[in-house]
Amino acid sequence: MNRGYAGRGAVDPERRRLVVAHLRAAVPGLAVLDAEEAVAPFECDGLSVERQRPLAVVLPGTAAEVSAVLRACHALQVPVVARGAGTGLSGGALPHREAVLLSLARLDQILALDPVACTARVQSGVRNLAISEAAAPHGLFYAPDPSSQIACTIGGNVAENAGGVQCLRYGLTVHNVLGIAGYTVEGEAFAFGGAAPDAPGLDLLALAVGSEGTLLIVTEVLVRLLPRPAARCCLLASFATVEAAGVAVADLIAAGFVPSGLEMMDQAATRMVEPFVQAGYDLEAAAILLCEADGTATEVAERVAAMQQRLQASGATRIAASRDEAERLRFWAGRKNAFPAAGRVSPDYYCMDGTIPRRHLGAVLTAIAAMEQRYGLRCPNVFHAGDGNLHPLILFDANDADQLARAEAFGAEILRTCIAFGGTVTGEHGVGVEKIDQLCAQFDDPTRVAFLRLRAAFDPAGLLNPGKAIPTLRRCAEHGREHVHGGQARFADLPRW
Amino acid sequence: MDALVATWSAQIRSAGAAGRALWISAGGTKAFYGGAVVGERLDPRGYHGVVEYEPSELVVTVRAGTRLADLEALLAAHGQMLAFEPPHFGDAATVGGMVAAGLAGPRRLAQSVGTGAVRDSVLGVRLIDGRGEVLAFGGRVVKNVAGYDVSRVLAGSLGTLGLLLEISLKVVPRPVCEATLVYRCSQATALTCMQDWMRQPLPVSATAYAEGLLQVRLSGGEAAVAEALQVLPGDRLPVTAAVDHWMAVRELAFARTTAAALWRLGLPASVPPLALPGTELVEWNGQRRWLVTDAPARVIRARVRALGGHATRFRGGDPTVAPFPASSPVVAQLEARVRAAFDPQQILNPGRWHADATD
Numbered sequence: 001m002n003r004g005y006a007g008r009g010a011v012d013p014e015r016r017r018l019v020v021a022h023l024r025a026a027v028p029g030l031a032v033l034d035a036e037e038a039v040a041p042f043e044c045d046g047l048s049v050e051r052q053r054p055l056a057v058v059l060p061g062t063a064a065e066v067s068a069v070l071r072a073c074h075a076l077q078v079p080v081v082a083r084g085a086g087t088g089l090s091g092g093a094l095p096h097r098e099a100v101l102l103s104l105a106r107l108d109q110i111l112a113l114d115p116v117a118c119t120a121r122v123q124s125g126v127r128n129l130a131i132s133e134a135a136a137p138h139g140l141f142y143a144p145d146p147s148s149q150i151a152c153t154i155g156g157n158v159a160e161n162a163g164g165v166q167c168l169r170y171g172l173t174v175h176n177v178l179g180i181a182g183y184t185v186e187g188e189a190f191a192f193g194g195a196a197p198d199a200p201g202l203d204l205l206a207l208a209v210g211s212e213g214t215l216l217i218v219t220e221v222l223v224r225l226l227p228r229p230a231a232r233c234c235l236l237a238s239f240a241t242v243e244a245a246g247v248a249v250a251d252l253i254a255a256g257f258v259p260s261g262l263e264m265m266d267q268a269a270t271r272m273v274e275p276f277v278q279a280g281y282d283l284e285a286a287a288i289l290l291c292e293a294d295g296t297a298t299e300v301a302e303r304v305a306a307m308q309q310r311l312q313a314s315g316a317t318r319i320a321a322s323r324d325e326a327e328r329l330r331f332w333a334g335r336k337n338a339f340p341a342a343g344r345v346s347p348d349y350y351c352m353d354g355t356i357p358r359r360h361l362g363a364v365l366t367a368i369a370a371m372e373q374r375y376g377l378r379c380p381n382v383f384h385a386g387d388g389n390l391h392p393l394i395l396f397d398a399n400d401a402d403q404l405a406r407a408e409a410f411g412a413e414i415l416r417t418c419i420a421f422g423g424t425v426t427g428e429h430g431v432g433v434e435k436i437d438q439l440c441a442q443f444d445d446p447t448r449v450a451f452l453r454l455r456a457a458f459d460p461a462g463l464l465n466p467g468k469a470i471p472t473l474r475r476c477a478e479h480g481r482e483h484v485h486g487g488q489a490r491f492a493d494l495p496r497w
Numbered sequence: 498m499d500a501l502v503a504t505w506s507a508q509i510r511s512a513g514a515a516g517r518a519l520w521i522s523a524g525g526t527k528a529f530y531g532g533a534v535v536g537e538r539l540d541p542r543g544y545h546g547v548v549e550y551e552p553s554e555l556v557v558t559v560r561a562g563t564r565l566a567d568l569e570a571l572l573a574a575h576g577q578m579l580a581f582e583p584p585h586f587g588d589a590a591t592v593g594g595m596v597a598a599g600l601a602g603p604r605r606l607a608q609s610v611g612t613g614a615v616r617d618s619v620l621g622v623r624l625i626d627g628r629g630e631v632l633a634f635g636g637r638v639v640k641n642v643a644g645y646d647v648s649r650v651l652a653g654s655l656g657t658l659g660l661l662l663e664i665s666l667k668v669v670p671r672p673v674c675e676a677t678l679v680y681r682c683s684q685a686t687a688l689t690c691m692q693d694w695m696r697q698p699l700p701v702s703a704t705a706y707a708e709g710l711l712q713v714r715l716s717g718g719e720a721a722v723a724e725a726l727q728v729l730p731g732d733r734l735p736v737t738a739a740v741d742h743w744m745a746v747r748e749l750a751f752a753r754t755t756a757a758a759l760w761r762l763g764l765p766a767s768v769p770p771l772a773l774p775g776t777e778l779v780e781w782n783g784q785r786r787w788l789v790t791d792a793p794a795r796v797i798r799a800r801v802r803a804l805g806g807h808a809t810r811f812r813g814g815d816p817t818v819a820p821f822p823a824s825s826p827v828v829a830q831l832e833a834r835v836r837a838a839f840d841p842q843q844i845l846n847p848g849r850w851h852a853d854a855t856d
């Protein structure tokens with residue numbers, strides 16, 4: 001987690017008074033919260049160990065109000081932190097003591113749904129699941145399905161390039177968003193992409209996706225909808241070791257299968273969720289895979305049989321296929337409720353998000369198991385195996401300073417391991433404040449300078465989400481020193497790519 | 498290889514210091530696309546070869562000067578392919594040129610797995626920017642949100658952000674089974690059919706319409722393709738004829754010999770026939786239309802823009818007509834600032850990005 005975030009500290013009441021007065025005058029009718037008890041619910045996102053009160057919270061109800069807020073803040077050179085539903089897991093929406101927190105949750109209208117063109121134009125505060133619900137009567141759905149989809153907003157998904165179980169087959173947010181519109185830091189309207197594919201010019205849409213509220217504020221998103229598959233079937237395959245399950249994943253992909261979900265849970269994870277969800281998992285297996293096929297009924301039958309055979313050949317000790325929709329949903333309920341279950345068995349959990357080449361799954365999971373011993377903390381694993389995107393859940397008690405410190409060190413070691421195996425420190429949850437130091441290790445100086453130049457190209461004064469997503473050079477210089485002091489610069493000789 | 502990178506880096510640095518333009522050109526197969534560049538030639542073809550290919554990862558990392566045909570042959574040998582079926586426009590086409598041009602082929606809008614635009618497959622790049630710095634963005638894994646996603650922006654950037662050195666691409670398994678149907682109908686009927694199929698869970702991997710014939714390609718498992726053959730209209734093409742047909746669509750064979758302008762039109766779904774004069778090839782469920790025509794650029798651009806689309810003078814025609822449509826002022830300014838972040842002296846392919854000022 002990030003000790004160096006400059007946004008931490010007490011809010012200056014005089015600054016608050018001045019900025020709020022200015023905002024109220026500049027944007028008549030704007031909902032502004034400035035009382036301590038009113039801003040308190042906004043003091044953290046899904047990374048709840050990090051908390052900070054904002055200067056003030058604004059809740060615009062229209063895109064025009066968003067523009068007016070940005071203009072007013074820009075005139076005062078007051079920074080702005082965007083927030084969707086606040087489910088982010090890297091502290092991207094963590095407030096800053098000198099910044100206005102711009103909540104986009106009230107921009108929650110589905111503006112148009114075109115069942116002929118298979119698109120939906122929605123405001124950025126619309127919840128992910130609400131899009132699929134609106135599309136369902138037309139036999140369509142929005143594919144990226146983060147486990148937080150009941151709550152998280154499409155604007156937050158765009159800002160993080162969110163993924164989900166179905167992304168292995170249907171792509172990430174970046175592959176399913178056709179266009180965005182919103183405002184620059186100066187409050188100027190922009191629109192990138194659109195319903196007509198592959199417009200010439202720089203693909204600024206691709207750059208904006210995953211930019212964590214540091215380049216632009218998004219108020220509208222045009223998404224692609226896909227026809228809902230007629231049939232789905234989920235396989236539960238048991239394995240005697242996590243290595244064997246890891247190999248089975250690589251085998252399936254190598255054999256040319258692209259399941260509409262390929263997730264792994266280790267024994268610690270199945271035993272953690274089963275009491276809450278009764279999913280019917282094999283609790284004796286060292287690891288299970290959830291592997292889904294979708295399509296027409298015959299197609300699904302064909303694929304399920306072939307995948308079953310492949311899993312068997314890879315050493316599955318038991319395989320169960322969902323017999324009906326209720327059972328399929330039950331199989332998935334365990335996976336989808338893993339994070340809440342972690343919250344029930346442990347006072348706190350720290351969810352990591354590294355991605356590695358799939359062929360190293362077994363080696364990395366074994367390394368994590370060794371770390372559990374070393375740090376004296378439990379760490380169930382439940383993750384997007386088909387994408388090689390790990391989610392180790394480090395269980396700890398934040399009230400115990402020693403446990404917190406061990407959890408942080410444990411997490412940092414997992415991320416260094418991911419880099420060492422040719423992977424990345426974040427697959428879908430973003431950098432936020434949480435992984436900013438790890439970026440120093442993943443990218444070299446010239447590349448980080450290029451990131452900073454890009455940021456300045458959109459936001460010369462650095463007013464959008466300061467201190468997040470991209471580390472400053474000074475931060476990395478300091479972090480580098482810390483690393484060497486701690487004797488942790490173990491992978492210094494490996495290529496950082 | 499490292500010596501080559503050092504040489505190019507020095508060349509770019511000295512060009513920057515002297516304010517001298519550089520023209521990045523490899524096989525030259527897409528030299529027609531975009532504005533003309535006058536400058537010292539920089540040929541990336543010396544930097545070629547596969548850096549890493551692990552078929553079970555569905556990821557390949559190659560040097561930018563690698564011939565596209567060589568990469569495709571390697572993938573085919575492992576039962577894999579590029580997801581976006583890029584056009585070559587000649588044997589000399591390189592992987593770097595393919596990414597810089599950012600052109601996708603018939604499979605672009607397929608419902609089938611993992612297909613999409615060129616940028617959708619780009620996972621990481623290494624490049625030399627306009628300051629002569631070697632930069633590495635993204636990586637070799639399919640999910641990665643560390644740092645800005647610059648790699649994807651290189652697709653279609655026409656060499657204006659940097660000299661591409663290495664590219665990591667996501668690849669996909671070749672479909673087990675493919676079949677192509679041909680059906681004679683009007684363009685209006687063809688467009689309705691294409692849009693209808695798009696809404697259904699069918700394994701359609703390409704659609705095309707030209708000269709009164711609608712072609713649809715199905716790709717997927719045996720069962721899925723067999724089922725779709727039952728419900729879709731038309732006669733099945735023999736396998737080799739089908740392969741030749743989609744190759745011709747991909748390489749725009751219909752417009753190879755014309756002297757008139759070839760326009761590339763991008764349109765929203767569900768736009769009816771345009772009724773512009775000329776010869777047309779419709780692809781991507783009607784969302785991409787190629788038009789060979791003598792009609793004035795003004796007329797084409799106005800009509801397409803009114804429909805929410807964009808029109809590019811792709812090849813041939815009046816060289817004084819800007820190839821690209823104008824971006825809105827706010828977007829144009831952001832694009833210029835992003836280019837400046839990589840190439841402050843504007844020495845990389847100046848003039849290649851030539852957008853209509855009056856559009």
Ligand SMILES: Cc1cc2nc3c(=O)[nH]c(=O)nc-3n(C[C@H](O)[C@H](O)[C@H](O)COP(=O)(O)OP(=O)(O)OC[C@H]3O[C@@H](n4cnc5c(N)ncnc54)[C@H](O)[C@@H]3O)c2cc1C
Pocket residue numbers: 045046081082083084085086087088089091092093104124145146147148151152153154155156157158159160161162163164165212213214216217218219339340428429465
């Ligand atoms: C239980 C649980 C399960 C999860 N599962 C997944 C998962 O499977 N896959 C996955 O990818 N993530 C998952 N997440 C993480 C999180 O839900 C996603 O990152 C989500 O995209 C965040 O959306 P949000 O609306 O909550 O955004 P917030 O958390 O409010 O904000 C996230 C970032 O986006 C910026 N932002 C938000 N809205 C805008 C806007 N309109 N314009 C510009 N910037 C904006 C913020 O500044 C911040 O940097 C999970 C989280 C939880 C708590």
